[in-house]
Amino acid sequence: MEDHTPIEQQLDQIQREDKNRPCKEILVLGAGMAGLAAGYELAQLGHQVKIIEASGRLGGRVWTHRFENGQYGELGAMRIPGSHDYTRHYVSQLKLRLRSFINFNPKTYRDFEGTLCRAEDAPKEIGSLFNLSGDDRKAIQSDDCKAIQSSDGLDAIYLRIIKIVLSNLEDSEKSQLFGHGPFSDRLTRLDRQSLLHTLRQYAETADAVRLMGKATVLDDYWQRSTLLFIREEIDKAFTDLEEIEGGMGCLPEKLADASLPDGTTLRDHIAFSQEVYSIAQGSEGITVAFKENGKLDSVTSPYVLCTIPFSVLRRIKLQGLCGSKRIQDAIQGLGYQSATKVLVNCKQRFWESKEEIYGGASLSDSIARMTFYPSDNAEKKDQSISEKPGVLLGSYTWGATARRLGVLSQEARGQLVIEQIKRFHPDIKDYLDLDQPYVSMAWDQNRYAAGAFSSSYPQDLQMFFPGASQPAGRLFFAGEHLSPYPTWIQGGLWSALQAVMQIVVAC
Ligand SMILES: Cc1cc2nc3c(=O)[nH]c(=O)nc-3n(C[C@H](O)[C@H](O)[C@H](O)COP(=O)(O)OP(=O)(O)OC[C@H]3O[C@@H](n4cnc5c(N)ncnc54)[C@H](O)[C@@H]3O)c2cc1C
Known part of the structure; x- marks a missing residue:
């Protein structure tokens, strides 16, 4: 840049x-x-x-919620990309420690179109539900993503299109995206296009667009400017993610x-x-x-x-x-943009002790959409920690989904999310800390963020x-x-x- x-x-x-x-x-x-x-x-x-x-x-939108049992979860910011030098400068000046934020884990679940499987099996099990061209099917089943353990592969078509758009830009145009303007004609045209418009332009089938929306959860961003996503790709915003030990x-x-x-x-x-x-x-x-x-x-x-x-x-x-x-x-x-987060406070990290899930996120097309598992025990995989309490980010949603979840009371939101998570964690109710099972934030309704x-x-x-x-x-x-x-x-x-x-x- x-x-x-x-x-x-x-x-x-x-x-x-x-x-x-x-x-x-x-x-x-x-x-x-x-x-x-x-x-x-x-x-x-x-x-x-x-x-x-x-x-x-x-802290404003940096908000670590601390439960009475000492566990915590993030209602706002949760991960820091490797490229974010401004954030990292203050983290290091203040002598805070970072550890890996696990964004993808093959052991997590994918629950789309009524089919449930582990993320590592998603290209086959979920991919087969969509009408894709031969090239697209090859792309989602390629071993590239698995080799670098960065994704389940279902987002491969989306990444391919973003890369094509990016490859059409001159270096000077990429710089303009981080400056105060003006934009080249090509950038101006891209700024006029929504993400959905751009993806449809390049997608080979209508089902490829549906799959991209579900796999990346970006269907809740469909109407936003294409340039936002191009800029995040240049910024490597989802690479080398870390989190602050002790909470953001x-x-x-x-x-x-x-x-x-x-x-x-x-x-x-x-x-x-x-x-x-x-x-x-x-x-x-x-x-x-x-x-x-x-x-x-x-x-x-x-x-x-x-x-x-x-x-x-x-x-x-x-x-x-x-x-x-x-x-x-x-x-x-x-x-x-709207966003809603629902934290679920559990008496035991059953996802670690019973299912060997250390970090990453399960994705679904239900109203809960993204369920993130804590990354703090991912390196050591310490069984004594897995037997102890932990906090799931039970649901992280954006856009219309976040607003629809956001209109419910805290209690109703929590219960609805638990019902959705039961699809892949049927026993979750047995592990809830009933003193304070969930805490949530619908950011549209936060008076000081709106x-x-x-x-x-x-x-x-x-x-x-x-x-x-x-x-x-x-x-x-x-x-x-x-x-x-x-x-x-x-x-x-x-x-x-x-x-x-x-x-x-x-x-
Ligand atoms: C759900 C969610 C997830 C996110 N995830 C990430 C992430 O993973 N990584 C990342 O880097 N960033 C993330 N972010 C974004 C990040 O939190 C924000 O970009 C950043 O914290 C914004 O800082 P700010 O100072 O611009 O605004 P704010 O944090 O909103 O600060 C504005 C301050 O103004 C105060 N205020 C508002 N109204 C008034 C008033 N009338 N009078 C006086 N004071 C007022 C507010 O209370 C607040 O303290 C996330 C944000 C959200 C909501």
């Missing part, structure tokens, strides 16, 4: 630009990864930082506790339970009004960095955007990204939605450091 500035280089440039400039006072809105990283770097440079956070916790939530917690030059920590500068409801820029500075325990209050600051997701900003009153129509348009129009992550519809990328990532006067914006790495922590951090640079050089 030619256009990607590595984090060390970005931090060096920020430091160089900051030299001999006066100290600034900056109010940061939101204590998710973008707000925390920006606050931390600005404070390290000696600027005065205050962070206002609506909820009572740190350690990342924001440790960042908040890191020491600052004045002897304080970032946590000392965060005000919780203050929900911003209006931002007004005027000649005296930027006035941010917020509610704390139902009481109204406000604060005025010369510089404000807003990391509130655009899905939430849509209901916040904004004044004095310095005529930036592009920011207003992006706040109104940028697409967001969606899971930004996800561009056709033409969103060209229309919204370049303008929305520019400041409006002394009001700056950051967050995963303003980066070429949306849906990832890397996006929040990358945009945070872009904003830090903009603030440092601002008058």
